[in-house]
Amino acid sequence: MTKPDVCTTPGYSFRQRTNSDVEGCELVLEVGDTVGGRALRRWAEIALQALEERRHEINTLNVFPVPDGDTGTNLVLTLQSAVENIGGPVDGALTASDVSERLARGAFLGARGNSGVIVAQALRGVADAVAGHTTIDGRGLADALRRASKLVMKALSTPEEGTIVSVLEAAAEGAEKAARSTDTTVCDVTVAAADAAADALQQTPAQLDVLAEAGVVDAGGLGLVILLDCLVEITTGQRPQRRLQITRTPAPPVAASSGDRLSAPRTETQQDYEVMYVVERAEPEDIDVLRVRLDALGDSVAVVGDGAGSWSVHVHCCDPGAAVEAGLAAGSLIRIDITCFALGATNDGDCAVPSHTPAAVVPRRTPATGERxxxxxxxxxxxxxxxxxxxxxxxxxxxxxxxxxxxxxxxxxxxxxxxxxxxxxxxxxxxxxxxxxxxxxxxxxxxxxxxxxxxxxxxxxxxxxxxxxxxxxxxxxxxxxAVRWGSLRVARERALTWVGQCEPGDSLGLSGHDVVVIEHDLVAAGVALLDKILAAGGELVTMLVGADAPAGLAEQLTEHLDHRHPALEVVVYRGGQRSDLLQLGVE
CATH class of the missing domain: 3.40.50.510 (Phosphotransferase system, mannose-type IIA component)
Structure with missing residues (x-):
C-alpha cells in the first residue's frame, strides 16, 4: 500500500522521512509515532461507522456457523456498546490504557452473536496488553494483537480455521513480523497486520467447506479486516481499498418460507437457538464446569471474561432452558438473551433483535393499537x-x-x-x-x-x-x-412407552403427552382412556373428533359414558384435526 504524504484524519499530521536502511519512505506520527487515547477513540468511531456502512454486505456473507444473516448487525451492536462506554473528556486526557479498557468493558457488556463475543474478547486482550501505558508503539501493538489472539483461542471450545479466529491469528503474526525490525513504526505494524488479515480472509473459503460451497469469505473475518483497515487510516491517514475475490455473487440470507424452520436442509447437528448471558460471582472452576456442560448441549461455545470476575457466555443449542440452567449453576445471570434462528430468518433478513437494539440499527415495526x-x-x-x-x-x-x-x-x-x-x-x-x-x-x-x-x-x-x-x-x-385432557391415536411404529411396547397399528390412549393405554381396538382404547381420566372425577366431557376418526367412534364412547357415568354432560364437536383421531377434555 502506498502511504500518503499528508494525513487526512482530522487532528493528526505526518512527516515523511527517508532511511537508507529501509526501501522507500515511511511516515511517522509527529507526536512520537505512537497511538494514544484520542487516536483510539477516533479509531473506534470510524470503525463503527464503517461497520454500519457495510453491515448488509457482511450479513449477506454470513453462512457459518449458521446462515442467519446477522453477523454485520451483531458486530455493529457490539462496537456501538464499546464506543458508548468510552465517555470521559474528548481533549486527549484519556490514555491508550483508559480507552482500551473502556472499549473492552463496553464490548463485553454489549457483545452480540458469535463474532461479537470474539471481538469483545480481542479488545479485552488489547486492554490487558496496554494496561498502564499512555500510548501504544509498534512493538506494543504487535504484543496487543498477540494477546488478543491467545485470549480468543482460549475462550472458544472448538476454534475453527477459516473464520475470524484465523484472520486474527494472521494479523498477530503479521504484526509480530513487522515489529522485529528496529526501524519499524506503528504505521508499519498496523499496515502489516491489516494486510496479513486481508490475505487470511481471502484464504477462508479454502479452509472451510461451507464457505467454498457458498462462494463467500468468512463474514466475521471481513468485519475484523474492516476494523484493522480503520486502524490503518488512523495511523497513516488512508484506508486501504480492497477487493474480495470470491467464486460467485453471495446469496442473500436464507429465508424461511411461511415463517417455518430455516429452509436450508437441516443437518443432524444444526441448532435452533442462540443463547447469550453474563455470569457474575462465579469461581473459575465453576466456569470450567459450565464450559463442559455447554459443549455437551450445543456448539459455537464461547466463554469470555471481562478481567473483573464476570464472564460472557455464547452457545448455539436446541434446548435454551438447559443452557440457562447451566449458567445458573455457575453463578448469577444477567443480560439473558435467547434468539430463535427460525424467527431471525423472518425479520427482514437479519436475526431476531433484542429489546435493547437501537432503532437506528434495525428499524422497529409500528406497535399495534386497539382492544385486546x-x-x-x-x-x-x-x-x-x-x-x-x-x-x-x-x-x-x-x-x-x-x-x-x-x-x-x-x-x-x-x-x-x-x-x-x-x-x-x-x-x-x-x-x-x-x-x-x-x-x-x-x-x-x-x-x-x-x-x-x-x-x-x-x-x-x-x-x-x-x-x-x-x-x-x-x-x-x-x-x-383445570382441564384434564387426552387423545386417541394409532401407532405408526414400534415404540417403548410407560405402559409397555406398542406395535404399528395399535390403538393408543394418551393422557396429556404420555401413553397410558395400548389396545388392539380403538373403541376399547377410548373407553379405557376415559375411565382413567375420569377416575379423579369430572362434570363435563368435551370431544373433538378428528378428520380420520372412524364413523361412530364418538357415539360409541358417548354411549359408554351414559352407561358408566350417567351424571356427566357430554359435548361432541367435529374438529377435523389430523393429529388426533379424537381429543377429549374433562372438567
Whole structure:
C-alpha cells in the first residue's frame, strides 16, 4: 500500500522521512509515532461507522456457523456498546490504557452473536496488553494483537480455521513480523497486520467447506479486516481499498418460507437457538464446569471474561432452558438473551433483535393499537369455526407449522394487547422465543398455558374483554389448567412407552403427552382412556373428533359414558384435526 504524504484524519499530521536502511519512505506520527487515547477513540468511531456502512454486505456473507444473516448487525451492536462506554473528556486526557479498557468493558457488556463475543474478547486482550501505558508503539501493538489472539483461542471450545479466529491469528503474526525490525513504526505494524488479515480472509473459503460451497469469505473475518483497515487510516491517514475475490455473487440470507424452520436442509447437528448471558460471582472452576456442560448441549461455545470476575457466555443449542440452567449453576445471570434462528430468518433478513437494539440499527415495526385480542392456534376446519364463533382470532395450521407463522400472525393483529392460546402447537422454547420477539416490537403479548385445543376452548369460555389484561389472562390460564385432557391415536411404529411396547397399528390412549393405554381396538382404547381420566372425577366431557376418526367412534364412547357415568354432560364437536383421531377434555 502506498502511504500518503499528508494525513487526512482530522487532528493528526505526518512527516515523511527517508532511511537508507529501509526501501522507500515511511511516515511517522509527529507526536512520537505512537497511538494514544484520542487516536483510539477516533479509531473506534470510524470503525463503527464503517461497520454500519457495510453491515448488509457482511450479513449477506454470513453462512457459518449458521446462515442467519446477522453477523454485520451483531458486530455493529457490539462496537456501538464499546464506543458508548468510552465517555470521559474528548481533549486527549484519556490514555491508550483508559480507552482500551473502556472499549473492552463496553464490548463485553454489549457483545452480540458469535463474532461479537470474539471481538469483545480481542479488545479485552488489547486492554490487558496496554494496561498502564499512555500510548501504544509498534512493538506494543504487535504484543496487543498477540494477546488478543491467545485470549480468543482460549475462550472458544472448538476454534475453527477459516473464520475470524484465523484472520486474527494472521494479523498477530503479521504484526509480530513487522515489529522485529528496529526501524519499524506503528504505521508499519498496523499496515502489516491489516494486510496479513486481508490475505487470511481471502484464504477462508479454502479452509472451510461451507464457505467454498457458498462462494463467500468468512463474514466475521471481513468485519475484523474492516476494523484493522480503520486502524490503518488512523495511523497513516488512508484506508486501504480492497477487493474480495470470491467464486460467485453471495446469496442473500436464507429465508424461511411461511415463517417455518430455516429452509436450508437441516443437518443432524444444526441448532435452533442462540443463547447469550453474563455470569457474575462465579469461581473459575465453576466456569470450567459450565464450559463442559455447554459443549455437551450445543456448539459455537464461547466463554469470555471481562478481567473483573464476570464472564460472557455464547452457545448455539436446541434446548435454551438447559443452557440457562447451566449458567445458573455457575453463578448469577444477567443480560439473558435467547434468539430463535427460525424467527431471525423472518425479520427482514437479519436475526431476531433484542429489546435493547437501537432503532437506528434495525428499524422497529409500528406497535399495534386497539382492544385486546385472543389469538388461538387450531388444527381442523371444524375447530377453526368453533374458536371463531367464540370470538377468537384464529391461526389455522396443519402439520407444517413453525414459530415464524405464529409471530407473523401476532404482528398482523391490530391489537396492542394479545392473549395467545398456542394449544400445544409448538414446543415451550419456541413459544418463549416468539413472545420475546413480539415484545421487543412493543407488543404486549401473553402466552397462556393451553397444551391442547380442548384446554384452549375452556380458557376462551371465561374470556372477558372488560377485565384488565392480567386478570383476564389469569382467569383463562386457571380454566385451561383445570382441564384434564387426552387423545386417541394409532401407532405408526414400534415404540417403548410407560405402559409397555406398542406395535404399528395399535390403538393408543394418551393422557396429556404420555401413553397410558395400548389396545388392539380403538373403541376399547377410548373407553379405557376415559375411565382413567375420569377416575379423579369430572362434570363435563368435551370431544373433538378428528378428520380420520372412524364413523361412530364418538357415539360409541358417548354411549359408554351414559352407561358408566350417567351424571356427566357430554359435548361432541367435529374438529377435523389430523393429529388426533379424537381429543377429549374433562372438567
Amino acid at each position: 385480542a385472543v389469538l388461538a392456534v387450531v388444527a381442523g376446519h371444524g375447530a377453526r369455526e368453533l374458536f371463531e364463533s367464540e370470538g377468537a382470532s384464529v391461526l389455522h395450521v396443519d402439520t407444517d407449522f413453525g414459530p415464524g407463522r405464529l409471530l407473523d400472525a401476532v404482528r398482523a393483529l391490530p391489537s396492542g394487547d394479545v392473549l395467545v392460546l398456542p394449544n400445544g402447537s409448538l414446543p415451550a422454547q419456541d413459544v418463549v422465543a416468539v413472545g420475546a420477539q413480539a415484545r421487543s416490537e412493543n407488543r404486549n403479548v401473553m402466552f397462556l398455558p393451553s397444551s391442547s385445543m380442548v384446554q384452549g376452548l375452556a380458557a376462551l369460555a371465561v374470556h372477558d374483554p372488560g377485565r384488565a389484561t392480567v386478570d383476564d389472562a389469569f382467569a383463562m390460564s386457571e380454566a385451561a389448567a
